[in-house]
Amino acid sequence: MNGADQHDDLLRRATAALRDETGAEHPRPSATRARLLESAARQSMSTRSTGRRWLRWLFGVGSVFVVGTALARVPEYGPLLLAALRPAADAGEAAARRVRSAPAKKKTKQVKPAPSRLALDAAGTKATTPELAEVDPAAAVAAPADLVIATSPEPGSLGTLGTVAAAGVQPVPPVESSRTAHASRPSLKAHAPQPASSSGRAATPWDHAAHAPVTDESSPRVASETAPSAPPIAAAELELFRRAERLHRAADPRALEAWDAYLRLAEHGVLVPEARYNRALCLMRLGRKLEAKAALTPFARGVYGSYRRQEAESLLEALRSSF
Amino acid sequence: MTTLGNIVVTAVEPAASLDFALAQVCEGDRAALGQIYDQHHTAVRMLARRLLGAEAAEDLVHDTFLSLPKALRRWNGQGALRSFILGVAVNHARHHVRGAVRRRLAMARYADEPQSSPRSQEEASEQRRLAALLMQALDQLSFQHRATFVLCEVEERASPEVAQILGIPEATVRTRLHHARQKLRAALQKAGVR
Numbered sequence: 001m002n003g004a005d006q007h008d009d010l011l012r013r014a015t016a017a018l019r020d021e022t023g024a025e026h027p028r029p030s031a032t033r034a035r036l037l038e039s040a041a042r043q044s045m046s047t048r049s050t051g052r053r054w055l056r057w058l059f060g061v062g063s064v065f066v067v068g069t070a071l072a073r074v075p076e077y078g079p080l081l082l083a084a085l086r087p088a089a090d091a092g093e094a095a096a097r098r099v100r101s102a103p104a105k106k107k108t109k110q111v112k113p114a115p116s117r118l119a120l121d122a123a124g125t126k127a128t129t130p131e132l133a134e135v136d137p138a139a140a141v142a143a144p145a146d147l148v149i150a151t152s153p154e155p156g157s158l159g160t161l162g163t164v165a166a167a168g169v170q171p172v173p174p175v176e177s178s179r180t181a182h183a184s185r186p187s188l189k190a191h192a193p194q195p196a197s198s199s200g201r202a203a204t205p206w207d208h209a210a211h212a213p214v215t216d217e218s219s220p221r222v223a224s225e226t227a228p229s230a231p232p233i234a235a236a237e238l239e240l241f242r243r244a245e246r247l248h249r250a251a252d253p254r255a256l257e258a259w260d261a262y263l264r265l266a267e268h269g270v271l272v273p274e275a276r277y278n279r280a281l282c283l284m285r286l287g288r289k290l291e292a293k294a295a296l297t298p299f300a301r302g303v304y305g306s307y308r309r310q311e312a313e314s315l316l317e318a319l320r321s322s323f
Numbered sequence: 324m325t326t327l328g329n330i331v332v333t334a335v336e337p338a339a340s341l342d343f344a345l346a347q348v349c350e351g352d353r354a355a356l357g358q359i360y361d362q363h364h365t366a367v368r369m370l371a372r373r374l375l376g377a378e379a380a381e382d383l384v385h386d387t388f389l390s391l392p393k394a395l396r397r398w399n400g401q402g403a404l405r406s407f408i409l410g411v412a413v414n415h416a417r418h419h420v421r422g423a424v425r426r427r428l429a430m431a432r433y434a435d436e437p438q439s440s441p442r443s444q445e446e447a448s449e450q451r452r453l454a455a456l457l458m459q460a461l462d463q464l465s466f467q468h469r470a471t472f473v474l475c476e477v478e479e480r481a482s483p484e485v486a487q488i489l490g491i492p493e494a495t496v497r498t499r500l501h502h503a504r505q506k507l508r509a510a511l512q513k514a515g516v517r
Contacts, residue, residue, distance in 0.1 A: 008508070010508075010511055011457075011504065011507055011508055011511060013453055014453040014454065014456060014457035014460075014511065015457065015476050015477055017449075017450040017451070017453035017454040017457065018373060018453070018454040018457045018458065018477055019373070019477050019478075019479075020450060020454075021450065021451060021454040022369060022372035022373045022377070022454070022477075023369060029364055029365075029368070032364070032381050032384055032385055033357060033360055033361075033364070035385055036356070036357075036360060036384075036385050036388050036389055037353050037356065037357055039385065039389050040351070040353050040356055040389060040392075041353060043389065044351045044353075047351075
């Protein structure tokens with residue numbers, strides 16, 4: 001027997017040995033069977049949950065796409081949607097605050113206004129912050145036309161005037177549900193003389209308006225909510241303000257005297273900042289630049305917070321360049 | 324076909340029954356999978372032990388049948404089901420063979436077995452020794468040569484069936500078998516086996 005045949009024989013023997021060694025039946029095939037079926041069950045559950053996860057993900061993406069497309073096509077849906085969502089959010093927040101602590105609940109309550117002092121007008125009057133009214137024109141449109149006194153200068157004139165919404169017969173709601181809403185509007189409490197703030201000046205209601213979140217201002221509901229909590233204005237003051245505004249809108253030179261008359265009467269009135277600003281505009285119209293500059297400077301320095309600050313700065317810049 | 328009154332009872336053909344069982348397996352029916360396992364686990368286990376050794380064989384059997392529902396969806400029905408399942412096992416064995424080889428090498432390193440047994444020992448002992456040596460020689464082959472040799476020589480399957488299991492032409496099977504034999508002979512010679 002040569003070497004090749006010998007090795008062939010060896011390979012044959014080894015192959016046969018391996019065949020015989022591995023050909024024996026496994027002692028416990030049922031153990032592997034049970035393991036297999038258990039793994040199959042686990043795999044099936046995993047596959048099903050993966051499918052559900054994909055379904056959830058697809059549903060979420062689809063919903064976002066559909067809602068986004070709808071909002072993009074109809075721009076006015078955005079504010080409407082926010083307005084619709086706000087009550088639920090406010091209610092949820094108020095409930096959460098009630099649960100958290102009782103003292104916190106007391107803090108959110110607003111002081112009721114004295115009914116006999118300021119409700120001189122038969123209908124009662126409320127003033128919105130001009131900023132809010134400007135930010136949300138939809139709210140102004142939604143309000144009755146005869147209750148909105150919009151003083152807007154002619155196009156091309158210097159700056160824009162604020163809007164005073166004189167609400168009709170609306171009782172003042174005693175309780176505020178939202179802290180942000182409370183901060184976004186001047187309350188009667190804030191209307192009262194304020195102690196000196198940390199910055200060294202008396203806090204004004206406009207400070208509250210200035211620090212209100214922007215999201216609140218963009219909601220149409222803000223204007224309608226702002227009116228009930230704003231302090232009533234004395235009828236005489238309001239009459240003077242209306243007269244001055246009427247003249248101001250007509251670019252009448254007597255508007256300046258009218259604003260001065262109003263400011264003499266309502267030294268601490270809620271509309272004083274707006275009156276001062278309008279007075280400054282009148283001074284500019286009359287060419288009394290130095291006085292106009294002096295009148296606009298407090299606004300630009302932020303004495304009234306952010307109220308009319310930007311407009312005042314741009315007007316001062318224009319005045320500086322005209323000197 | 325049997326008639327019971329007005330009702331005609333048709334006997335279910337074995338092929339139709341098998342198709343139904345396979346469809347059930349594809350749907351994830353565990354009972355049907357268990358049935359398929361009962362019919363084919365012996366063949367798969369033997370192949371697994373010959374390809375990988377006893378240590379990794381059960382894992383390979385498990386993985387083969389676990390992946391069967393997914394694999395059966397791709398099966399076109401040509402050839403025997405057992406050949407298809409063995410093909411699935413061979414494909415899975417690729418992932419197991421490296422681990423099995425590593426394990427065997429480690430065991431051989433620390434084993435107290437003598438390198439050669441005296442002729443006076445029993446035949447069973449000699450058979451075990453030869454089988455172990457061949458397994459070590461197989462570890463030195465590529466997986467393609469290893470699978471071809473095991474299927475053709477150890478399992479004594481015909482070339483067409485091996486070609487079907489491996490998914491390669493018959494000529495390739497013969498070529499691989501030839502090279503595998505050559506390498507195994509050299510390996511056994513190198514090991515000094517008489």
